[in-house]
Structures are given as C-alpha cells and as structure tokens.
Amino acid sequence: MTNLTVEDVHVAYGATKIVSGASLSTNSGELTVLVGPNGCGKSTLLKAMARVLPLQSGRVRLQDLDVHATPTKNVAKQLALLPQGPIAPEGLTVRELVSQGRFPHQSLWRQWSQADTDVVERVMRQTKVAELAGRPIVELSGGQRQRCWIAMILAQDTPVLLLDEPTTFLDLKVQVDLMTLLRDIAHTDQRTVLVVLHDLNVAASFADRMIMMKSGQIVVDGPVSEVLTPENLKEVFDLSADVVFAPETGLPVCIPRTGAGPVTAPQAVAL
DSSP, X not given: OEEEEEEEEEEEETTEEEEEEEEEEEETTEEEEEEOSTTSSHHHHHHHHXXXXXXXXXXXXXXXXXXXXXXXXXXXXXXXXXXXXXXXXXXXXXXHHHHGGGGGGOOSSOOOOHHHHHHHHHHHHXXXXXXGTTSBGGGSOHHHHHHHXXXXXXXXXXXXXXXXXXXXXXXXXXXXXXXXXXXXXXHHHTOEEEEEOSOHHHHHHHOSEEEEEETTEEEEEXXXXXXXXXXXXXXXXXXOEEEEEOTTTOOEEEEEOOXXXXXXXXXXXXX
16 A cells, blocks of 8 residues: 655755655555665655655655645654664663654653553564663664664654665674564565665665665666666666676676676696
8 A cells, every 4th residue: 555655846955956856655565775876865855755854846645644734743653764873862771762752642641651661662572672671872782773763763653664774884784684674564564664775785685666866866666676777777876787686586686897807716826
C-alpha cells in the first residue's frame, strides 16, 4: 500500500534551489534506498518529506494527510526521521534516549504510561540494546549508538521511517547488521523505510527499490537490478563501472573501472 507520496516538490535554501520537481511514492513493507552524488539534494529531500524544511512548491502526502499543512506533533505520530549524525545530550542513558521517541504521544491529558514503558522495552529488545539500557550513550561504540537511535525512532511507533545515512563511518559488518535490522523492520512490521546511503553495494544488497538523484532531480526509480546499471552509474555519478551479479544471491554488484587492466597471477621466480 502506498502511504507516503512526494508530488513535484521544490526546495531551496534562500535563493539556491536544491530540489527541483521531485516526485516519488513509497510502499509499506518496502525498504527503499536513495542514492546520488554528494550535494545532489538527498538529505534536503528527506528533511522536506519530514516537514523539517519548508517547500517552495509541491506537496508531501502521508495517506490523505498533507504533511506540511499538519501540526508537527501529529506528523510525528505518523513519520519518524533519523537525521545524519545525531548527537545525544551529555549523560543521557540508552533508556532515556529511546524514551524520547514517545514524546509525540504525550500530552496534558496523556502522561507516561505502562504502555509507553512496554514500547520502549520492546524496541530495545528488537534492536538488541536492552542490555545497554542503563549505560550513557557517550560510552557506546558507533554501531551501538546507531542501534539506540534506531530504537528511539521505532519507539515513535510510526508507519514511516526516514533515515539519513545511518551507516556512515561504521565498519562493514556493523553496516550489514544495521541494514539487516532495517530490512527486517520493513518486511516483518510492514513499515515504510526510506534510507539515504552512499555505499552502492550495501544499498543494492538490502533495498527493494533504489532511487537515484542528481542535481536536485530524481533520475531513475525502480527495482535495484533495473536501476544499478553501467548506464545509470555513468549518468548519475559520472562513474565508469561494470555491474555483475553475485553468484549466490543474484544481486547486482558495482565494480569501478580503474584502468589498471586485468589482474594476472604472479610469475614464479627462480632462486
């Protein structure tokens, strides 16, 4: 089911237009990855989708809800955003950070309840940070911190999750673990998960759909095997590369053409 739609969106910082006429739709139960060169407008588009940045024109709809015409707290009950490089206040513990995700559900008439506690405990188990609940965030590794931030947005209990480069500066194994978690959340919980990534091969390994952006515009959108092609890599990234398919998974893999020629076996040297 389509539940988040971007319709001809234009976004600018002052007089500088960053996103020009972007349109896309996301589906529940689907992990979509947004890729493109640095500065192409990926993060700006994500923030506009989450109502963090205003639109010059166009519309973002969540089902029948106009995101930019709806109070922020109401939007936060439907859509959660994890920005790039979030920073937790000093001294905050894991449980305290994750509990912040319940803020949109609090009001003068609805204070913290056992149901909130149950949600926090559940998402900490789901993200495998329950054993860290009492530890300060600043003491954790990069991968552990990212799991805590993901637990926080899961605690918002929204049908849509937007994440901006959640795997940046993490080693490959941690990236794989986090992307496995996000894919499982999309597929098992039937949520919409849209992730901005830089690593094309990590993106191709986990995405149900891939969207490529260039210069503020969406160039191509579709299944990974149809989007990750040598032609699209050249057009979007100005990258000369081959795309092969992994023998076990059948997934596409990007191999840049370095110009070094084929690798040959070393010759035996007589001593």
